[in-house]
Amino acid sequence: MTAKTSTLGPESKGIEPPQYCAPTKECLAVRLQTVENTCNQPQGLYEPIVCTKGHYCPRPGDQRYICPAKHYCPLGTESPVKCGPLSVCPSGSSREFHLDGFVVALVLDIILLIIIFVPLHLRVHKLDFKRYRQDSQSSSEEDLEAAARPTFLSMPSDHETDYPNISIIYQDITFELSESTRPLVSSISGSIQRGMLCGILGPSGAGKTTLMRLLMGKLEPTKGIVEVNGMQTTLSRLKKLTGYVPSDDILPSHLTVYETILHACRVRGPRKWSDEQRSVATQSIMQSLGILHIQHQLVGDQVMSLISSGQRKRVSIAMELIAAPMMLFLDEPTSGLDSTTAMALIDLLKKISETGVIVVCILHQPRQEIFDALDHVMLMADGMQLYEGSPGEAAGYFCSQGFDIPKDANPADCLLDIAASKARSASPHIGTVNMAQQLARMWEQQQCIQHEAIQHTKDKTESNDLSRDIVVDLEHTAALRGASWLRQVQYSHVRAMKQQLRQPISLLLEIAVGGVAGLLIGLGLYSNKGMHFQGVYLTPFEMLSSAVDYSTVPKIGNMITLAIALAASAPGVSTFGDEKSLYWREAAAGHRRSAYFTAKVLATIPRMALSSLHFTSFYAILATPSINFWLLYVLVLLYFYCVYGLASAVSVAVKRENGALLAMILCLIIGAFGGYAPMLSNVQSWHLEWLWRMCPGTWLTEAYFDLVLKRVEHLYDVHAAAAWTGFSLGRTSLDVLMILVIGTFYRALTFVGLVYFDRDKQR
Ligand SMILES: Nc1ncnc2c1ncn2[C@@H]1O[C@H](COP(=O)(O)OP(=O)(O)OP(=O)(O)O)[C@@H](O)[C@H]1O
Structure with missing residues (x-):
């Protein structure tokens, strides 16, 4: 034949x-x-x-x-x-x-490795040099007091940092949670004047941090008022002028000490400072805090710190000081410091307060010199106020209550013993049971006299319109503080890129996982030799048609979406999930949340682009689909964008330890709802197509289906295939757009989550 x-x-x-x-x-x-x-x-x-x-x-x-x-x-x-x-x-x-992807990926990989490893190599030499300098300077560091000469005061001068006459008055403030049986802070009154160095003392759980948060305007008192120059609820509006050093040292990871402080200066410092002035200010602060010699040292991350805990504390303090605050609140600034360094730090805080800044710090067991350096002391126990006033008069007050405070003893220790009910009073009115409560009652009675003094200060403030003008001016100054939105995006983006490049293992691993995912799917399709679709031949050759294969293409779409879910959900979670505490600290300090969010999203784009390039390259070379490589790349990249977005949204809504698992499950679900099993035509018969259309997997599979069928429409009846599967043909642009829209929607959710979850931590 x-x-x-x-x-x-x-x-x-x-x-x-x-x-x-x-x-x-x-x-x-x-x-x-x-x-x-x-x-x-x-x-x-x-x-x-x-x-x-x-x-x-x-x-x-x-x-x-x-x-x-x-x-x-x-x-x-x-x-x-x-x-x-x-x-x-x-x-x-x-x-x-297709070798296009491999060639481009290879070039980009080489560039990436150079960007990662050349600075690391240089850093090793730099660090050796630094270590040498550190050794040579260690003796001078011991004399921090000398180093702590008020170089802070020699920071670039600016009229914004001329400290106005601010006073904080708080009256009868109480704070209780709806679920708690007793108030966390109860009926506390007092005042803090301009230029005071004020210490809050008390045993653990006394309510010191809660009181500080109330004074800063981070918490609303359930009763009582906090006023600045006679105006209520102003402190929260002055947060750009308020520095807060939390007790746990939350620092951005993988930056050097210098970069960490400079970033805070750029974002929060007076806007009109030049780059040079910022650099001088940063150096100046580091010198004042005795951390100049470790300025090029990486601070490490939350798991592994590369500097000592005392140094971390000082970096944390520097981040606040650099913003030239007018009120500075420090939660346990001396914890983790040896007593000499602690004293030097208090000495520095004293000098800062002498310039007119209000400085309030929570202190645990201050040594006598530190106690004597304070201008004002608050003693608390069980959320109640036992004393408020001059440290010099504290001993006299408690002696008058029958307590024995030896002349040679550290009064701070005696006060803490009293607050912890460890001391005995000779007074018949004060027993050992509920001692704190009795002392608080005594103090309340004593306060009647003080109350008049406070009222007097208040009246004086209220009668003086000038002091209100000061607040209005302060609010104006606060509004002008900090970099513009665009600048904040730029600074945060540069920081995020540095952080990524300084974690080369996780970055390279992420890219490799993308490649492996593509490789595995490609291997599974290798034996198909590029034949992924078989339809009914066009007229007049239908008779020649054999078994059709309509389902391989939707199956490939399904495999791609599931593989990307596995490869990209974990890195997506870490984008925001890994530094929530830092975000809260920065948001509370007045950083623009949208700028931070935008910068982080932009910083993920290069890593997504590289991951998806490796994925597509391996997949395309093994599966040899008959579609344009770069079109396929765009589809894969957009799907990575969706998975990253969904994982980010999950990470802001749940705890860190649950984020990775939950994100992976959700990403697998949106991938599985891709129209392969069950086939989209079945879903349409159940009238549930809208649900599938909400998942990016359906749009990706449809786009892939359309691109493959476009290449064979001269041969097969592609419309019969479309009818059988339920996918529409000829609307790849819409499919691509919808994946982009869904990915962007996930990011919008992430931003809303960032702003609205844990709002109290961002105040
Ligand atoms: N969010 C909260 N929910 C329930 N109780 C809380 C909350 N925050 C604080 N508390 C309780 O309020 C009390 C005061 O807490 P706070 O942190 O103000 O004390 P502190 O004096 O700063 O303690 P420490 O010196 O140990 O840091 C504690 O008994 C604490 O358990």
């Missing part, structure tokens, strides 16, 4: 009319397979066959030629398809081996 070669295509015409003959047994076996199910031989004299793979059959379709080099010819090719400039396509190719 002489075989007559023919081809199928829109214009294909055989010399003889097509005639279908029942296939031979062998051919039938091939035809009933779902892959490569086309016989290479016609089964009858007049039966046409599809132009075989690796060949092309130009019209009228009675000649078959080998596919030329740099081209490829899949089944039924009429004219060879040109391969990309970097693709491997020898003569007789039926598919294209």
Whole structure:
């Protein structure tokens, strides 16, 4: 039998009319397979066959030629398809081996490795040098008091940092949680004047931090008032002028000491400072706090700190001092410091307060010199106030209550013993049971006299319109503080990029996981040799059709979405989940939340781009899909964008330890709802298509389906395939747009979550 070669295509015409003959047994076996199910031989004299793979059959379709080099010819090719400039396509190719992705990825990988490892190499030398300097300076560091000369005061002068006459008055403030049985802070009154160094003392759990948060305006008292110069609820509006050093040293990870402080200066410092002034101010603060010699040392991260806890504390304090605050609140600034360094720090705080700044700090067991350096002391126990006033008069007051305070003892220790009910009073009015309560009552009585003094101060303040003008001026100054939104985006973006590059293992691992995911799917499809779809031939050749394969393409879409969910959900969670506490600290300090969010999102784009490039490269070289490589890359990148977005949204809503798992489950779900199993046509019959359309997996699968079918629409009835699967054809742009919209929606959710979850921690 002489075989007559023919081809199928829109214009294909055989010399003889097509005639279908029942296939031979062998051919039938091939035809009933779902892959490569086309016989290479016609089964009858007049039966046409599809132009075989690796060949092309130009019209009228009675000649078959080998596919030329740099081209490829899949089944039924009429004219060879040109391969990309970097693709491997020898003569007789039926598919294209895309090398574009590999070449671009290789170039980018080399650049990335240079960016990561060259600075690291330089840093090693720098650190050796620093270590040498550190050794040579260690003796001078011991004399921190000398180092703590008020270099802070020599920071670039600015009229914004001329400290106005501010006073804080708080009266009868009480704070209780709805679920707690007793108030955390109860009926506390007093005042803090300009230039005071004020200490809050008390045993653990006494309510010191709660009181400080009330004074700063971070908490609203359930009763009582806090006023600044006679105006209520002003402190929260002055947060850009208020420095707060939390007890746990929350620092950005993977930056040097200098970069950490400079960042705070850039974002929060007076706007008109030049870069040089900021650098001088940063150096100045570091010198004052005795951390200049470790300025190029990385601070490490929350898991592994690379500087000592005392140094971390000082970096944390420097982050606040650099913003030139007018009120400075410090929660246990001396914890983790040796007594000499602690004293030097208090000495520095004293000098800062002498410039007019209000400085309030919570102190645990201050040594006598520290206690004596204070201008004002508050003693608390069980949320109650036992004493408020001059430290010099504290001993006299408690002696008058029957307590024995030896002259040579540290009064701070005696006061703490009293507050902890560890001391005995000779007074018959004070027993050992509920001692704190009795002392608080005594103090309340005593306060009647003080109350008049406070009232007097208040009246004086209220009568003076000037002091209100000061507050209005302060609010104006606060509004002008800090970098503009765009600048904040820039600074935070640079910081985020540095942080990423300084964690090379996690960055490279993430990129490698992307590559491995693509490789595994590609391997699974390798045996298909690029044949991912088989449909019913177009008229008049329907009779030649064999087993159709409509489901492989949706299945590939499904595999891609699930693989990306596994590869990208964990890094997506870490974007915001890893530094929530830092975000809270910065938001509370007046950093623009939207600027931080935008910067972080922008910083994830390069790593997503690299991950998806590796994914697509491996997938494309093994699976050889007959679609444009870069179009496929865009689809994969957009899906990474969605998974990152959803994982970020999850990470802001749940605890860190639950984030990774929950994000992965949700990402697998949105991937599984991709229209493969159950097939989208079934979903449509259940009237649930809207639910599937809310998941980006459906849009990705539809786009992929459309791109694959576009290449074979001259051969097969693609509309029959679309009807069977339920996917629409010819709207790739809409599919792409919808994936982008869903990814952006997830980011919008993330931002809303960032702002609205844990709001009290951002105040
Ligand atoms: N969010 C909260 N929910 C319930 N109780 C709280 C909360 N915050 C604080 N408390 C309780 O309020 C009391 C005062 O806490 P606070 O942190 O103000 O004490 P503190 O004097 O600063 O303690 P420490 O010196 O140990 O830091 C404690 O008994 C604490 O358990």
